[in-house]
Amino acid sequence: MMEAAGPDLARRFRDEFGRPHELRVRAPGRVNLIGEHTDYNDGFVLPSAIDRAITILASMRSDGRIAAVSVDFSQRTEFETVDQSKDDDAPWSNYLRGVVAQFRKRGLDVPGMNLLVAGDVPIGAGLSSSAALEVATAETIRRLGGHPIGKTDMALLCQAAEREFVGVQCGIMDQFVSTLAEEGSALFLDCRDLTYSHVPLRFDARIVVCDSRVRRTLAGSAYNRRRAECEEAVRLLRAAGGGIAALRDVDPARLEEQRAHLPGPIDRRARHVVTENARVLRAVEFLKRNESGSFGDLLYRSHESLRNDYEVSCPELDLLVDLARRQPGTLGARMTGAGFGGCTVNLVRSGEIDRFRREVARAYMDGTGREPLIYVCVPSAGVSSEPVPP
């Protein structure tokens, strides 16, 4: 599923809509380096945007309708901008519809538009193709509608679209990084007050993503269940006298003292979140001091916690992490994203990438019969848009 080259997309737009596009928008997918399942606990995350993105080509229409064509799904759909319904025959269009509904909910007009949507973010792989689609849609509406909406608000609007329209009670990480990332950096975000900083990635190592090719359709409901378990942990800790608003307010030592108040598996869910937040803070320090070995160790520890305490890994992701660990150039590896399938993120010394790729692919293939997709990612900038001169 490769993004069609620029002139091809422009030609395709003209073929579909009988006129040239006026705006081109690009919103990236992301890989989370560390800080998994912490965002909806008011915690810390450290993702990077990647050099894979959703592209939208757009033009205005005067009839209050949106006509959208997905290149990747070879499908066309049309709806009124005031229409609030879903279309489960074209599920990709629900991300667009959800974003449109959120603009309208905030009293912001959505113009009629022709949209051509294409992308090279693998779908359902934990690299946030859906957030990229939401952010690209929001940026298109912002530009064509002339709305002075800020970037943080745009990320929040997209998160609301995913929660209300798509029904996954996601945190803010994916939409935020797809909107606000900076080239060459990771984004350190405090998900409580949305303060952030860009931390340059200066390691002599590359970020390598291994896609297990395992896709779990149940991931949405399991995700919502984990959220509920965290809320339950907060409720029980509060009842036990801890004046806390979220798991973010608990440190590892205090949790150990209070764990007796939590039944299984709630105690382990809480331990993951609390220790993961502590790992993110240390990871940022190691990144600033350019200590790639110590940073990498935290990735391994994060994976163990996600596997044993949060229970969102799967045998294929565990195998990919084990195989990566056996390679001499690997500094760290873990599952990334919501889990239950999808990808691992690996930090691999620059001179060892070819061997890593070859050895991990071969051994994973031997172990599972599946061929993993392995990409080196370039930390990239957040959403951008470019009007086409008339």
Ligand code: GLA
């Ligand atoms: C998904 C969600 C994010 C975050 C991760 C897990 O990607 O969209 O908000 O919760 O899972 O860290």
